[in-house]
Amino acid sequence: QSALTQPPSASGSPGQSVTISCTGTSSDVGGYEYISWYQHHPGKAPKLIIYEVTKRPSGVPDRFSGSKSGNTASLTVSGLQTEDEADYYCCSYAGSSKRVFGGGTKLTVL
Amino acid sequence: EVQLLESGGGLVQPGGSLRLSCAASGFPFSNYGMSWVRQAPGKGLEWVSNIYSSGTTTSYADSVKGRFTTSRDNSKNMLYLQMNSLRAEDTAVYYCVRDDSAWSLGVWGQGITVAVSS
Numbered sequence: 198q199s200a201l202t203q204p205p206s207a208s209g210s211p212g213q214s215v216t217i218s219c220t221g222t223s224s225d226v227g228g229y230e231y232i233s234w235y236q237h238h239p240g241k242a243p244k245l246i247i248y249e250v251t252k253r254p255s256g257v258p259d260r261f262s263g264s265k266s267g268n269t270a271s272l273t274v275s276g277l278q279t280e281d282e283a284d285y286y287c288c289s290y291a292g293s294s295k296r297v298f299g300g301g302t303k304l305t306v307l
Numbered sequence: 308e309v310q311l312l313e314s315g316g317g318l319v320q321p322g323g324s325l326r327l328s329c330a331a332s333g334f335p336f337s338n339y340g341m342s343w344v345r346q347a348p349g350k351g352l353e354w355v356s357n358i359y360s361s362g363t364t365t366s367y368a369d370s371v372k373g374r375f376t377t378s379r380d381n382s383k384n385m386l387y388l389q390m391n392s393l394r395a396e397d398t399a400v401y402y403c404v405r406d407d408s409a410w411s412l413g414v415w416g417q418g419i420t421v422a423v424s425s
């Protein structure tokens with residue numbers, strides 16, 4: 198159960214777009230369409246923003262979008278806003294009810 | 308309002324035990340699988356354990372397998388995490404989480420701190 202690989206940091210200016218990658222293996226990311234993404238502001242509970250690779254829960258702005266190709270999933274945040282500054286984590290189903298998270302990416306809005 | 312409220316955290320010595328509880332409200336608890344997720348200081352999120360809605364099946368991360376046990380009482384809308392043989396590396400904020408569509412972690416508690424230190 199090795200953690201998925203995310204870049205430790207990403208940044209962009211307000212209004213710009215930024216994409217965060219999440220690389221796993223054929224046993225997790227590549228093997229299932231069960232990729233989710235979480236936004237975590239320190240001191241608060243993490244929040245689900247993408248599930249099943251591309252789907253957004255009710256209330257999540259359409260500025261957040263997800264995709265997957267092979268063993269790599271991606272989260273794109275378009276039209277960056279200051280409140281998007283947070284830690285972002287990908288998570289993949291890994292079989293037998295298990296999940297595996299990425300190491301997290303700190304998004305800075307310049 | 309859908310809510311998950313953890314309790315039972317605190318300071319424990321290495322090798323000791325602790326039981327976390329999570330009180331669920333605002334949704335049909337017995338219909339949902341539940342998970343525990345933790346975050347060690349300065350580290351990322353780590354999935355710890357899952358239990359099916361019926362309570363009949365559990366799964367664990369390799370890092371806690373054999374030491375932690377997850378259980379639930381659907382009559383009381385309660386989720387539990389029994390932690391034995393605790394180690395310094397188990398120090399973390401522990402979150403109680405509802406499993407939602409497509410194995411996503413849809414509803415999170417506010418978290419409870421567990422510190423393992425002598």
